[in-house]
Amino acid sequence: MRLLSEDGGPAGPSLVYPDLAAEVSRREAAGSPRWVWAAADEAYPWLLDRGAPRLARCHDVKLVEGLLLGHEGRHRRPRSLGAAWARLEGRPEPEDPPESGADDQPVLFAADRHRLPPDADPLTALVAVHAAQQRRIAGSGHPERMRLLCAAESAGALAAVEMGRDGLPWSARVHDDLLTGLLGPRPAGGARPAVLGDLALRIQDALGAPVNPDSPAQVLPAFARAGVHLASTRSHELRGVEHPAAALLLRYKELSRIHAAHGWAWREAWVRDGRFRPEYVVGGVVSGRWATRGGGALQIPRLLRSAVVADPGHRLVVADAGQLEPRVLAAMSGDVGLARAAGEGDLYAALARDAFAGDRPRAKIGLLAAMYGQTSGEAGQLLAVMRRRFPAALALVESAARTGEAGGVVRSRLGRTSPAPSADRFRDDTADPDDGASPDRRAARSWGRFTRNFVIQASAADWALAMLAALRRRLAGIGPEPRLVFFQHDEVIVHTPAELAGLVADAVTAAGDEARRLVFGPVRVLFPLQTHVVECYADAK
Template identity: 65%
Template sequence: MPTRIALVPDAHGRGGRLHRLTEAGEPLGAPLRTAELAATVAELEAAEQPRWVWASAESAYVPLLPVLSRLPGGRRLGRCHDLRLVEALLLAQEGRWGAPRSLGAAWARLRSLPVPADLPEAGPSEAQDTLFAPDRLQLPPGTDALAAVLAVHADQQERLRAIEDEAARSRFRLLVAAESAGALAAAEMAEDGLPWRAEVHDALLTELLGPRPHIPGTQPAKLAELSVRLQQALGGRPFNPDSHTQVLRAFADQGVRLNSTRVWELREVDHPAAELMIRYKELSRIHTAHGWAWQDAWARGGRFRPEYVVGGVVSGRWASRGGGALQIPRILRRAVVADPGWRLVVADAAQLEPRVLAALSGDAAMARGAAGGDLYQALAQTAFQGDRDKAKLGLLGAMYGQTSGDIGPLLATLRQRYPVAMGYVEAAARTGEEGGIVTSRLGRPCPPPSDAWLDLAEGAAAAEPGEPGGRSTRARGRFTRNFVIQASAADWALALLAALRRRLAGLAGPGGRPHLVFFQHDEVVVHTPAELAEQVGAAVAAAAEEASRLVFGQTAVRFPMSTAVVECYADAK
């Protein structure tokens, strides 16, 4: 039975074309044309569970989702090979970081044609309009899209087979599969949406900011009042509290010298305007990022529909196209309320990055500490006389390259107690300082140094500690030190998403099926019928164990998930 089916929607209408493939990417038989692509895809998914091959989830899966969701049981597809995401991974792995990754770009490279630049990311709302799909593929006029998909897929499979080291090839294939699965999950979360109570959101905004202004672009009453109080506290001269420069000048006029308006610096200031400025920044951020304009644009129909960018950060972490999908303020989580008869299962990985370090490095002593509950407390008992704060501060300093202040003695203790783990991050830092490339556990490489960095680094050996060359090399060392951990944590999170999504597909109750509705770095939220909440919690735990095994192999390190079953997101913490 074939394991792969290439899929290309028609430019107009509901039809499309499909072609069965071998695992290596060789076409089997003749292509199939259908006038009802979603129905045909659903039938093939039920019968064969293939891995779908397409230019991108945005161009192929997103337009199908509304129809698939209306089919009995809300049919979803299990696996895919996303050519655009895989092309980006392969280009980076081959040292061609940042080269265009669209289907048209990959096709052009195969045919020695001019390579088109990538277009800006499309959101699901745009991708659902199939009129845009051919343009976004970036193919030359007259090119057969299905032929291009087949050719690029076959080329990618060949490039994957060309990775010489067998273990590295196996891990990179897992990254390819997990990244593609992430595209499925991202599209489905945008389609399903996070339950959002507009009336609760409006009440919260009114409580914090005052009534919604009748004139767009004007400040709410409480924010405007706070602005006046802030000006009065700084001498009464009018200034714009949203202007960094004007705020610094207003404080300076009162004899208070600030380097920035960051909250931590304002907290050090003994002046009544400092607390007012902190409060103004908090409320202004809510008004700008998640106020009424945000609600109008992003929280329609009782759902917030996040638009994720899979692998949008160089470490493999996701980004978003807008809407603050990765930064919902804690106070506004009160607006995230499950539907009647449903619950939210909120789960996050405890101390993920320190556990990743323990698993990556293979440090047996640190792994023993990470085999139980609180990793910081375990390290404190063995290395810091029970002082958990020192253990946490030292370990974070090791992962992020912090050496100033009181960190030095803590790092010395960590080097003595956990030499393998400390050696791992310090080796990654040296590689970065020398201009080298480090990778995540599954093989995602970091970006190479820029030409400007290389120019500075040439004189770094002779540079004084404060000179640009020395600062530049140390900064890259800090970047690569943390990259190996953060990117490997992103590997694990992708594997978790894929494993959990697969498990949720097997659960169903009288009220419906549970589904992922939110994801941010190390936290997932599942919207589930109440009677399935306990099973969803078990699925989360099992998915975390599977992700750990897939990414890190046999390790004593455990990656526990803190799970809460709630009606309101704000009650999960």
């Protein structure tokens, strides 16, 4: 195993260590190095498997390359170390390898893993690409912001590996009791629970026709024959239907979804040793949100959250940033009225009091419409109120929408950049504004809604990532036991010995403040993290 010596630099010698994990351990304890590697999702599990400690900091070349390419308007170029190095050398770029799950790649800087040509020395390439990335960061419009973004993204990569390995505490017994209560005893051989078959029969009786309740193509005509004309079989539409089959179908949908998506088969696939271990994909969403592979980790139904139970003597510290996106809009736009509302704990209530005659639901709809670009129904009217009372906030989102409609790109607070619209999804026809309903125009408006939301969602992700990185560092300061076990957009769960839960809760609050300061500077907007110390996730709401 090789490691670049401290005084090495691009031309310096590399050192060879028979036991790299031990050397990494020694250096991590001796100082606070920032480890530079091609991709944390490959190198870090490999090191942890061999006894390396948790590492404080890293620079993930692949993730940083993705951020820089996006910022430079080259979203679709390959991001691997080999591709970045080939661009530096003026060689043809290799395609990125297909994303895949964990593997047992036995070496850290193996050329083929990163699409390096056979004659390239991986360590030389890594050093050269890292240096070039530092120059590109320094040359970006806001170097401090881009540096922070790259550091937070890289820290996120460490947290993602750790969370995927630690897993979310999951009680098979509680889960089983829930399933049995809803679906009856587990049928043998993966068969459909009797409750579902029974509901299907009752639906057929009610409709007077044999239908598969899972098939909208069969259900719609069956309802039509019964005199009920529906545009779709979506739940919100069925809820307004008097026909007895509607209620039965709604119950069927609810239960069959639990069975199919989070039933016994799901648990056998994803829960081992009392832990649900999804694979987090950092940078999996262009806005900077994480994705997951397998297990649907970002959609754990509320109904099943009672199965998330702390170990004996432990607690879950559950923290979520309420109303994050409107607070982000307030902080970024500097809108005086919205910032005043965002200086309070319940932003929507403050907004309602200040501008919507105390009607909180209408205030919420108006604000969401501004951020999502909704104008149908009541939203259009509420939007007019928003525009009059919060002009700076509306100007920000509407400017982002216009940029997108014209084919331009927008950036988050820290510089994460929206992709340019692809030619097949978008053609600019602003020269022909009278043709209001043309497919091209609709596509442009759709892209405008995307960029409108991007500036908010991506800046919220900036904050969340900075918060996660700060929290991870603060938890390490408490000790080895408190562990991040879940992260979902604006929510984190820490699993900790009960006696440390108070310290963990304090660390959460401090991390939120730190993220606000780092990402948005000295703004009055609050980003409150609601923190609950519980034994069971379901008790946190």
